[in-house]
Amino acid sequence: MSATPASATPASGAPSSPEVPRAPLVVEFPFTRSLGPVQSAFLTGLRERTVLGVRTTGGRVLVPPVEYDPETSEEIGDLVEVGTTGTVTTWAWNPDPRRGQPLRTPFAWVLVRLDGADTGLLHALDASGPDAVRTGMRVRVRWAAERGGSITDIACFEPYRDGPESGAESGPESGGEGSPGRGSESGAEHRDDDPAEHRGPGNGTGSGTGSGTGRATRSGTGSGTRSTEPATPGAEGRAATGPRSHSGEFDDPVTGVVVPARLDYTYTPGRAQTRFISALAERRTTGERCPSCRKVYVPPRGACPTCGVATSEQVEVGPRGTVTTFCIVNIKAKNLDIEVPYVYAHIALDGADLPLHGRIAGIPYDRVRMGLRVEPVWTGDDRHPDHYRPTGEPDADYDTYRELL
C-alpha cells in the first residue's frame, strides 16, 4: 500500500500526511485503431520511406495528411509525395526528455514544413543543443531502422545542409527506395540538391498561415531571386517540381495501428475510504451515517448521494449480512484465479442501508439464493474479505431486505 513508483511525481513541497494510504495505479491500454485510406497510405508510406501528403481542392498540401479539408470539410484524398527534407517553422528545446518521447537525449521539438508541403509536421530534431537550432533551418528525416507503419517510423529529424549528398538519407538502409519508379527520382533529389531549390514554398501556395517567420529567415540564407519563388516545373529534384501525385498504393498496406498508452498515478482514497480501509485491516467493516437521512453507507465514499452532504458518523456493520441479489459468472476474467462458475452477489451487511458487492463461496453456485445469510472470510493478510460464505442461519425474511434491492 505504500509503494510509490519513481515515475509518479510526489507533491513538491507539500508535506504528505503519514496516514494517507497510497498505492501505485497504472493505467495501460493498447488502443487499436483502424485507418482510413489517407492515414493508411501515409503510415504505409513511412514504412517505405516515402512521405505522402494530401492536396486540398484549394491547392494546399497538408502533411501529415487528413481525410477532410480543415477549411472546407470536404472529403479529400488526392495524395502527393513530398520531400524528406524540410524547413523548421518553429521549435522548442527539450532539455529533459520524458518517457515515450522520440529521443532519450535532449532534443528540439520542431514543426517541419517538408519540401512541397504547406503545413507543419510535429516531430523531434536531434541537435547538439539549442544554439544549433533556429527557425528556418533545414532538416531531413532520419528513418527508424525498424519501420512498421507509424509516425515513429520517422525516428527524428536531423540538421541538413543543402548540397551534394555524401550518403543519401542515413544509415545502412540508404539508397534502397521501396517503390520502383520513384527511386531514381528520389535519388536525383539527393544528388542534385541546390541550396536555392529548397527555398520556395513548394507548390507556390505556401504563403498561408505560419509561413511568415520561416520565410523571413530563409530569405536570409537563400540565394537571390529564386529563394522566394515557387518551384519551377521541370527543374531537377523533388522539391523543385513540387509535390508529385502518388497513388497511395503499396504492397501490404498498413490498415491499423496499435497505440500503447501508459499513465502512472499514485492513488489515494480520500478521508472516508481511508477510514474504511483502516478498519478493514482490523477485520472490522464500517459504514458512515448520513446526518440528514440517517442511512448508513457501506463502503462510505464521504458523501450521501441522496442528500449531497458529508457523512462522518462511523457505524460498525456486519460482519454478517444477507444476499439481496446475485448473478452466476461463467466467464473467467483475465488474471483472476477463481474457478467458474461462481456467484457474485449484493450483500446487505447487518446495520447497513446499502448492499456491497462480494463473491459467495463455500456453497455450490446453484444453491445460492436471495435471503441467504453470509459472513466474510478474510484474506490471509487481513486486508479485506476475500469472499463471503453461508453462516448456516435460516434465510432472512424477504421483508427485512426488500428495501435494499
Added chain:
Amino acid sequence: MRDVAIVAFSQTDHVRSSEEVSEVEMLMPVLHDVLGRTGLRTGDIGFTCSGSCDYLAGRAFSFTMALDGVGAWPPIPESHVEMDGAWALYEAWVKLLTGEADTALVYAYGKSSPGSVRDVLTRQLDPYYLAPLWPDSVALAALQAQALIDSGETDEPALAAIAERSRTAAEGNPHAQLRGPRPQGGYVVRPLRTGDCPPVGDGAAAVVLAAGDRARELCPRPAWIRGMDHRVEPHALGVRDLTDSPSTRLAAERAGVHERPVDTAELHAPFTSQEVVLRKALRLGDSVAVNPSGGALAANPVMAAGLIRVGEAAAAVHRGASGRALAHATSGPCLQQNLVAVLEGEPHAR
C-alpha cells in the same frame, strides 16, 4: 430570449496536492458554499452540469462519484462534459435560454496530483500522428511561444513581465496557489521557463445561474451573460498559425465583446505566451484589467481553471468592481478551443 445571469460563484483554495481528500470530498464544500450564497437547495436547482476529465483521475466515469456530492435523489436533470467546466456552463446557459430550467448549478474539478499532468494531457492529442510521440503540454506551448518570439510579437522579458504581473495580482486572491512574484527560473522547455508555466494543482469551482427575475431574487447585482460563444481550430497544430487565435477572435465577435468596451478580462492563458495571443485576438487595450485574480498562472486546476475565469469575472461584477467583464476559457493544446463570455452588471437595455 431570456436574460440569464451568474448569481453565485465559489472555489476551493488551490493546492499542489489534495491527496488527503477524494474528488467528492474536495468538491462538496464548494457546492455547499455556492448554494448557500443563494439560499437554494439541490432540489431547487433546475439543471446541473459538470466538467472534469477521467484521464486526470485515471478512472472511467469518475464524474459519477463526484455527483454524490450534489444529492441526486430524487432524480435530477444532469449532464457532464469531459472538458473544462466553462463548457458545462455554456450547456447550462443554453438550457436556461430555452426555458427548460430557471436555475442551474455548474461545477468543475480537477486533481492533477495523482498523476503527471504533462503526460496525461498528451492523451488528448491526435492518436495517429501526435500521441505516439508524447509531446507534453509544456512542449507544445513552447513551440507556440517560439513562433511568437520569431514573429517579433514578444520576447522573454515581456513574458517574464506577464508572469510577474499575474502573480503580483494573485496576492489579493486568497484561493490562488502561487501568490506573489517569484523567479522566472530555468527553462522547462525553451523558450518557456518555470515562471512562464502554470502551477500544477488541485481544485474545484462552482457557479449558480438563474434566469430573469429569479436572478434578481437570488443576487443583489447579478452578472448578466450578454453573450457567449465557443469555437475551435483545426486540430492539427501544423495547419494553424500558432501566433494567432482566429477562434478566439470569432467567439468574441459572436459574443458581442466589441459592442461596448470591457473594463475587466479574465483570460485563461496557462502560459505567459498565450496571453500575448489572446490580447491580440481580443483587441484588449491597456485600460482593461487583465486577470486581476492572477489568472491561470497563479492557479490552474485542470478542467476548472476556465470556469474559474468566468466565475472571477462574475464575482467582479457582483461586488461592483466591474461593469462589463470578458471571460475566456481554453481547452486543448496551444489554445485549440476557446470560449468567450461577456458579463454585465446592469439591467439589459432592450
